[in-house]
Amino acid sequence: MKLKRAAYPYVFWMIIFILMPLFLILYFAFTSGDSQSFSDFTLSLNNFKRFFTPTYLKVLRRSVNLAFISTIISLIIGYPLAYIISKEDTNRQNIMILMLVIPMWMNFLLRTYAWLTLLGRNGFINNILVKVGLQPLDLMYNNKAILLGMVYNFLPFMVLPIYSVLTKIEKGFIEAAEDLGANKITVFKKIIFPLSLPGVITGITMVFIPAVSTFVISDLLGGGKYNLIGNVIEQQFRWTGDWHFGSALSIVLMVFILLTMAFTSKFDSDKEGGDGGLW
Incomplete structure (x- = not known):
């Protein structure tokens, strides 16, 4: 099939801003050398061997742990919020x-x-605590502050896909279940929640992926005391200047994210809403 001329700009854009950066990351990840000249680089797996040491594995484990907890919290808060919004009339929903x-x-x-x-x-x-006679609290520069920042910034990514799926659920399913004597809890367990799973899976993916790769939140709210994998990658490119190791870390994180998406896609349904989760 011949490529239409109208698609040329998009192909050019993909080559320059997607394929070329990926190629450079792969090139730096599998090479080593201190020279600025590409010709002086040598093929090497030392960058990946360096990652698989206790220090960096601990950083990855901390990143995954915080991202997982923030995703669970976002789901616990986001699902009821999306459900409440979906039950309102159209004007209130929009607001x-x-x-x-x-x-x-x-x-x-x-x-x-x-x-x-x-x-x-x-x-x-x-300041409020001091005015009422209480001692100030250490609310900053800890894991709790990082989790708070993650949940705050990524919560909309959990709510919106769930809300979108909930609003598409056929009202006839709910009415039929109620006519057959099902109470609200049973309707939710047997009808609403199964049909909303595609939105839940999408929300989990959209929250977990940016959370596991973030570096701004941990840098500001964590005070640099709790480095995540995103912080280590940033340090390699901005401060250390070791683009080879930074690229290797990026490849590892990319592979981990792809594996996570492949895992969550297994639980996703082919249909969003409709009757795909019932029969």
């Missing part, structure tokens, strides 16, 4: 979704910086 999306219009870095003014030692929350 509530707008309120959920408006913070996302602000720059990601600014949204994270805002928590510094709230959680800091002299921040808003501690």
Whole structure:
């Protein structure tokens, strides 16, 4: 099949901004050398051997653990919120979704910086505690602050796909179940939740992937004390200057993300809503 001329700009864009960067990352990951000249690089697996040491495996384990916990928290908060929104009339749904999306219009870095003014030692929350006669709390530079930042920034990515699927569920299924004597709990367990699983799986994927690769949240709210895999990659490119090891870490993270997506896709349904989860 001949490629249409209208597709040429898109193909050019993909080659320059997708394929070329991937090729460079692969090239740096499987080579070593301190020279700036590409011709002086030698093929090597030392970058990957360096990753599989206790230090970096611990960083990856911490990243996965925090991303997993933040995903679970986002699901616990996001599913009821999406369900409540889906039960409102259309005008209220639009308003509530707008309120959920408006913070996302602000720059990601600014949204994270805002928590510094709230959680800091002299921040808003501690000032309130001091005024009522309580001792200030250490709310910053710990795993809890990082989790809070992850949940806050990525919660909309959990709510929106679940809400989208819930609004597409055929009302006839629910009415039929109620006519047959099913109560609200049974309707939710047998009808609503199974049909909303595609949205749940999409939400889990959309939250877990950016959470496991983030570095801004852990850098600002963690104070650099709790490095995640994203922080290590950033350090290799920005400060250490070891592009070879940074590229190897990027490849490992990329493979891990692809495996995660392949795993979650097994639980996904071919249909979003409809009757795909019932029969």
